[in-house]
Amino acid sequence: MTNAIPELRAKEVESRYHEAVKTAERMIGQQLGACGFPDWVNNLKSDLDPDLPGIHMQGCCADATIRASHAVWSQIVTGDADETRVNLAFNRDSPLVEVVSCLPHRGELNVFVRNARRVLVRVPEWAQKSEVKAFVSQQPQTLRWEGSYVIFEKPERNQQLTVTYPLRIAEVREPIQGVEYTERWRGNTIVRIEPPGKWIPLFERSELDTDAVPQ
Numbered sequence: 655m656t657n658a659i660p661e662l663r664a665k666e667v668e669s670r671y672h673e674a675v676k677t678a679e680r681m682i683g684q685q686l687g688a689c690g691f692p693d694w695v696n697n698l699k700s701d702l703d704p705d706l707p708g709i710h711m712q713g714c715c716a717d718a719t720i721r722a723s724h725a726v727w728s729q730i731v732t733g734d735a736d737e738t739r740v741n742l743a744f745n746r747d748s749p750l751v752e753v754v755s756c757l758p759h760r761g762e763l764n765v766f767v768r769n770a771r772r773v774l775v776r777v778p779e780w781a782q783k784s785e786v787k788a789f790v791s792q793q794p795q796t797l798r799w800e801g802s803y804v805i806f807e808k809p810e811r812n813q814q815l816t817v818t819y820p821l822r823i824a825e826v827r828e829p830i831q832g833v834e835y836t837e838r839w840r841g842n843t844i845v846r847i848e849p850p851g852k853w854i855p856l857f858e859r860s861e862l863d864t865d866a867v868p869q
Contacts (some may be wrong), residue, residue, distance in 0.1 A: 693851030738770035758840035
């Protein structure tokens with residue numbers, strides 16, 4: 655019987671693994687909760703083998719992150735045709751403007767005018783104002799500021815408005831859950847972290863750690 659215990663345990667681990675894979679497949683395109691850091695697998699131990707992580711999923715995070723994503727999306731472009739504000743450097747297609755971001759590859763935001771008659775484009779706080787440049791239809795423009803926003807007065811329909819700034823690239827060291835991590839940032843995005851996750855690592859984004867913007 656003693657020899658049978660490891661074999662039964664191995665079969666149970668295998669069974670749970672396959673069930674977890676089936677659950678994960680049903681979650682494709684969704685958000686999973688109860689993951690660890692910096693790993694998709696959480697830090698809870700398996701009740702079958704303490705050398706293996708537990709597999710736990712919960713549904714509350716899926717709904718919350720979808721609502722949070724919509725909240726962010728809704729604030730990328732705000733205002734009306736008289737004054738349109740581009741607040742965040744994310745892609746967004748709206749009736750007022752279309753926003754195309756080049757982050758995290760380079761510090762550049764392109765805004766294609768539709769129905770906006772005055773456009774303000776927010777610059778990230780880590781960008782040096784003295785290094786910011788503005789263009790209309792790829793022609794250099796004199797900068798005008800309102801707080802952290804570059805102002806474009808009376809743009810024409812279908813014109814391309816562009817704001818550029820040096821990209822922040824930084825190595826940041828900070829303790830998380832008692833472990834000191836080194837994070838590589840491009841703009842607002844972590845593209846690598848050390849030490850990495852053990853099982854299914856997060857932040858392995860080498861394809862983002864390049865100046866080349868995907869076409």
